[in-house]
Amino acid sequence: MTNEKKGPLFDRIFKPEHIVLDNGHSIDRPRSRAFIILLILVLCIIVAAKATGFDFSVIVKRFGQLGVILGQIFRPNFKFFPKVISPLIGTIKMSIVGTVVGCVLALPMSILASSNINKNRPSLLIIRFIISVVRSLPAIVYAYFFVLVFGLGTFAGSLAIAFFTFGIVAKMLYENIETIDMGPYEAMTSFGANTLQSFWTACLPQILPQFFDNCLYCFELNVRNSSILGYVGAGGLGLLISERVGLRQYHDVGMILLTIFVVVMTIDLVNDRIRAKIV
Numbered sequence: 001m002t003n004e005k006k007g008p009l010f011d012r013i014f015k016p017e018h019i020v021l022d023n024g025h026s027i028d029r030p031r032s033r034a035f036i037i038l039l040i041l042v043l044c045i046i047v048a049a050k051a052t053g054f055d056f057s058v059i060v061k062r063f064g065q066l067g068v069i070l071g072q073i074f075r076p077n078f079k080f081f082p083k084v085i086s087p088l089i090g091t092i093k094m095s096i097v098g099t100v101v102g103c104v105l106a107l108p109m110s111i112l113a114s115s116n117i118n119k120n121r122p123s124l125l126i127i128r129f130i131i132s133v134v135r136s137l138p139a140i141v142y143a144y145f146f147v148l149v150f151g152l153g154t155f156a157g158s159l160a161i162a163f164f165t166f167g168i169v170a171k172m173l174y175e176n177i178e179t180i181d182m183g184p185y186e187a188m189t190s191f192g193a194n195t196l197q198s199f200w201t202a203c204l205p206q207i208l209p210q211f212f213d214n215c216l217y218c219f220e221l222n223v224r225n226s227s228i229l230g231y232v233g234a235g236g237l238g239l240l241i242s243e244r245v246g247l248r249q250y251h252d253v254g255m256i257l258l259t260i261f262v263v264v265m266t267i268d269l270v271n272d273r274i275r276a277k278i279v
Contacts, residue, residue: 069250076254084240084259090154091236092263094229095222098161103215106166110173116182117199131174135167139225143234157226157234164225165218169211176210177203209278216271223267227260 048054112118113127142160150156184202193201230238237256244252 072250073254073257075251076258077249077251078255080252080255081259084237084256087230087235087237087240088259088263091226091238092223094154094157094161094226094234094236095219097158098226099165099215099219099222101158101162102165103169103211103218105162106169106173107211109166110170110177111199113170113174114177116178116180117195117203128174131167131170134163135171137164137167139164139222140229140232143229144232147233152233152235154235157229157236160229160234161222161226165222168218168221169214172214173207173211176207176214180206212278213275216274220264220267220271223264224260 109127109131113124113131115124118124139160142163143157146156146159150159180203185198188198188202189195226236226238228238228241230236230240231242233239237260241253241256244256
């Protein structure tokens with residue numbers, strides 16, 4: 001009774017498509033759900049726009065001001081560069097220290113979080129839960145917390161980057177460990193070697209390229225992250241950016257952003273060369 005009352009539009013969207021094959025047999029192919037998915041997506045966008053107060057007319061009205069600011073940013077004040085050097089060095093130091101500490105701590109935790117190495121189910125779930133909790137927070141949240149605990153400066157920023165790096169590298173590395181060839185590991189254990197000896201000899205050489213690749217990736221990411229940690233007092237270029245934006249000195253902001261761009265591109269090129277040799 002329900003199907004008889006539905007119109008042709010309902011049939012075209014929801015009813016299976018009846019297809020007759022060349023051999024005389026017929027099949028019912030399910031209709032595409034693209035229309036329904038698109039409709040749900042549009043509704044979600046509308047609800048999200050209402051909830052966040054998004055107003056496209058404001059963008060249109062203020063677009064001219066955006067052009068003015070961007071015009072100043074794209075004409076950087078090169079005379080401001082000497083004042084960028086010291087915060088830049090602090091940013092790079094934070095990135096190096098935080099990346100090294102986070103990656104070193106992530107290596108043993110990722111081993112314990114691998115289901116093909118750690119057969120103790122409760123400890124496996126606990127360690128994975130800890131990793132998930134750590135990686136769920138962005139670096140700037142950690143920076144804000146550590147600034148409250150340890151005070152202003154790059155020390156808080158380094159700790160924030162270390163925690164952020166730990167979560168990312170531990171997650172990626174234990175997934176890599178679970179895909180390695182376990183044949184050599186099982187052979188070592190069958191000869192009487194313990195878990196640590198077997199992993200060190202049979203598994204570590206397989207995961208080291210991925211481990212270093214993950215570390216390099218996080219270092220690139222951390223240089224970008226540490227550039228904004230100064231907004232919460234964790235030192236580095238973020239503090240300088242906050243200061244110059246507050247003074248409406250967008251030419252100086254342009255110089256800072258240009259410096260970050262050059263540094264990140266240089267690090268990216270160097271990392272690509274390193275990856276080509278180790279992966």
